[in-house]
Amino acid sequence: MKNWLAGLCCLLLCGVAFASGPGGVRKRVQASMLLTGTIVVAPDGSVRSYAIDRADQVDPAAMNLVNRSIPAWKFEPVLIAGKPVAARAKMSLRVVARPIGDGNYSLAINGTHFGQEVPGQHVTYQNRVPPTYPPQAIKGRVTGTVYLVLRVGRQGQVEDAEAEQVNLAVIASDRDMVQWRNVLAKSALAAARKWTFHTPTSGEYVNAPYWVARVPVAYHLKTLDEPEVDTYGKWQAYVPGPKELVPWIDSKRLLSGSADALPGDGIYQLDRDGLQLLTPPSGA
Template sequence: MLMAYVASAHAGDVRKTAEATMLVTGSIEVMPDGTVHDYSIDRPEKIPPLVLDLIKNNVPNWKFRRDDHLEAIFKAKMNLRIVAKRVDDQHDSITISSASFGDADAAHTDQVSAKNPRLPHYPLDAIKARVSGTVFLSMRVGRTGQVENIAIEQVNLNMYGNDAQMRHYREVLGDAALDALKTWTFNLPTTGKHVTDPYWDVRMPVAFDLNVLGQSAEDTYGKWKTYIPGPRESIPWAKSSKLSSSSDAIPEGSVSQVDQPLQLMTALDGA
């Protein structure tokens, strides 16, 4: 059985790359000129004050490009991935590492959604080793509702091991997610501006977690989760990445279209 840590020099090097993360959700209002009018955070009483201060010091300085061309305030759903890293034995850094945005007023029929999804099988190998992790997937959905292309962007794990062990469990969880989602079919938009698109690029995180059985998603909101980040892979068919577009800023289990009405033009630190 693979333990949470492995007593080897290589595993020690891996452990130094550990990060702590949380996903903070809320909403944001953007003026016609792309500046931020206001924002709000869901259940702020559950969010650590340090994180609230980080958001307060950065989000108001953001500048967006809007593609709606309307002279009105645009309200969007906002997801922020917060990451804390150890700098040295006495200091940590905390950043907004990524963000995603979606039209708060969009109808369900404006978006791609999963049709009768089949949940991935949790690999027995990973269960025996008590390995949890999250697989971030990128997919292209065609006009038949079938998955035309699918690839893994990143796999983050909850365990420490040597390079071979980490690579093995990333492949195990990644293959399980791929095998399930490549067979999915999707409901296509029937309203909205993307209804005639030739295809839809979407992203989805798939969580394999042995520790959340019987718990609701709210139990972990506002709490740090430690993990070892995997390497980010480029997606050959994907459009050019935007500052505001990142797969790890999407709530677990949700499908997010890459094309969104807001694109963040400034850096996440507000500069």
């Protein structure tokens, strides 16, 4: 895995000029993969069982980490009518490999998300026009993912939107990296403010004044004749962006998972009563 990861990161850096020097750049590049699955939590908050989707396709080093870490997780017990109960949820994990020198990498589960979308109890898309790929980003061959936080009002309109994090798959100077993050974030936010949603029709929060959700927006370049590549369970090089403050929501909602642990282009409502992981994702 060590040689493969080093080659992947070199490929990401190939042909790019950077102001901070090769050493500084190598320290910022990570490799990661997003894994999905399900988990069952016992009434006492311990892990009763779990399953990783397509586990046979996942890099063995990543699976070893997952299988060591998840059984030791501890959750805040889920209560129904004041009594702890077993709970089942979908989960997604962001596994990262960080360079630690001499061509070696340390592996960790960097983020988690747990959620079970119940029909009628969560916001869903009514009209979602894809964002326009910024021409300057196309010219610069810039790709990445913008993680948005949206506040959806009772009429299904976006009342507020923020870019919580922008991860890039390109390296440049610090100044240029900030610029590219802003370019992608501006495009994603412009599109998101025009989206409309179906609001919940049942459940505990049906009468809430608004709903908060995370939405990942991916920007990836490919030629018309380029075949789709299945990257599940494989390492991908990227540069994580800083996590920005979202001033208009309470911190507990943002603690209910990690922005860059969300799969695909779905919408993930941030409920106050979702599964709450109490232990570090990779263990103490």
